[in-house]
Amino acid sequence: MSERRRPAALLAGLCLSVATLFSAAASAETTELRVSAIPDEAPTELLRKFEPLGNYLQEQLGIPVVFQPVSDYAGVVEALGSKRLDMAWLGGFTFVQAKLRTGNAIPLVQREQDEVFTSTFITADPDVHSHADLKGKSFAFGSVSSTSGHLMPRYFLQQDGIDPDTFFSRVGFSGAHDATVAWVESGKVDAGVLNSSVWEKLLEQDKVDTSKVHVYTTTPTYYDYNWTVRGDLEPELVERIRAAFLALDPANPAHKTILDLQRASRFVPTSAENYTGIEEAARSAGLLE
Missing domain, CATH: 3.40.190.10 (Periplasmic binding protein-like II)
Known part of the structure; x- marks a missing residue:
């Protein structure tokens, strides 16, 4: 290639590269x-x-x-x-x-x-009015990765000097907030904790038997x-x-x-x-x- 033709070839190559970049960018746009x-x-x-x-x-x-x-x-x-x-x-x-x-x-x-969220502790045992009343009894969280169904309730229990893994006789994970309510209502566990918003929704929809299940405390906000x-x-x-x-x-x-x-x-x-x-x-x- 002659010296005279080389700049033109370089320019053509540069244009092709730029066009390829624009094409790639266009194809990367979110279409759904x-x-x-x-x-x-x-x-x-x-x-x-x-x-x-x-x-x-x-x-x-x-x-x-x-x-x-x-x-x-x-x-x-x-x-x-x-x-x-x-x-x-x-x-x-x-x-x-x-x-x-x-x-x-x-x-x-x-x-x-969500700036002032809480978790609700529930039980079907009429003699339970605080965490202390659950010593040696069974307990259910929601999902392991749930903020309101596990992490923050566990954290606040620990702040109260309670290690759930030793305080309760058995700790289970229901997988979801509505499942926790079902576990408590059926007697599968003595108590559990769930998202306060879901608890309120279940009450509004008459999906909780309040003659069996009651709230005994809630967490601080988070x-x-x-x-x-x-x-x-x-x-x-x-x-x-x-x-x-x-x-x-x-x-x-x-x-x-x-x-x-x-x-x-x-x-x-x-x-x-x-x-x-x-x-x-x-x-x-x-x-x-």
Whole structure:
């Protein structure tokens, strides 16, 4: 090749490289939003709660929004880490796990009540009025990875000087909040703990026999649930998702239906710093190395 022709060839090569980069960038754009949630309730209930929200997000974003159920809490974290999910409804502890697993998970929004969340301790034993009354009896948490069904109740028990693994005769994990209620009501365990919001919902739906089961105490407040996205989603899409959640207005009847299913008065911005206390509690409880 002559010296005269070499610059032209170099320029052509450069143009081809730039075109390839633009092509790759275009192909990397999100064409559908893959969404899931920690399975803290029955799969049919999670899908029922999400469907109106999914339709709303699809309208706001202009791309398909697909709900992908998972079998366990760890599956949600792994799916975010392996980029098989774009967004997920996580508990505070699962968010901490996702942040550590991915290095860049972004908590977008939480419900107003997630700033002051609590867990509810229940029993079917009329003689139980405090933790002390359960010494030597059986107890149920929800999922091992549940913030409100395991981590924070365990942490607060430890703060009260109770090691659940030695204080109770047997500790079981029901896998979900509604399952914990069923265990307690049926007598499978003497007591258990669950998400206070789910407890209130079950009461409203008459799915608890209150002649058998009663609340004996609740935890102090803590930060819990949020909607989290992968940190490598396009920034513009991330902001549009956040804006869609923040635009949900309880004064709008269609929006109120969505908010009611999410048990939310409205959504507010959140940040990773809000979950520092959850991470510290998890390390204190020996659930994180």
